[in-house]
Amino acid sequence: MVASALALPLMIGAAGIASADSYGSTEVQAGPDGAATHSVQAGTHRGSSSFHENSTAAGPDGAATSDTSATANRNGDSRYRQHSGWAGQDGAGSYETHSSTGDGQGVLSGTLGAIGL
Known part of the structure; x- marks a missing residue:
């Protein structure tokens, strides 16, 4: 009975953690x-x-930054972007990778639709 009484607050706390939206x-x-x-x-x-x-x-040798973001909405639209940059005594550089889907289609459904499946 004591275990059941202690388990209830733990279950309620765990449910709160599982439902966190940020x-x-x-x-x-x-x-x-x-x-x-x-x-x-x-x-x-x-x-x-x-x-x-x-x-x-x-x-003392330079500076660097890196940024990654991803979003998805209920329509299946998604976006991904990764960017990095650096500068130092020997020069500077940067690179970026990005992708997106649109028109309410996810990556898989958009790809399958594009190849006619």
Whole structure:
């Protein structure tokens, strides 16, 4: 009986965790050799979901940044983007990768439709 009484609050707490519709985390560091940040944000709202992660760092040898984001909505439209850039004593550079689907079709249904299946 005691175990049942203790289990109920745990089940209610676990249900609250499982139904969370947003998440966020941020970390910031600074010291004599430079500074850095890292953040993650994710959430759901009205059938849509999103994820965003960002990192930056700067020090005596240069600076860098990286950013990743992804979204999807209830219609199957989705977007993904990843971008990084850096600069230092030897030069600078950047790159980006992105993709998206639209017209209410997900990646798989859009691909299958494009090849006639």
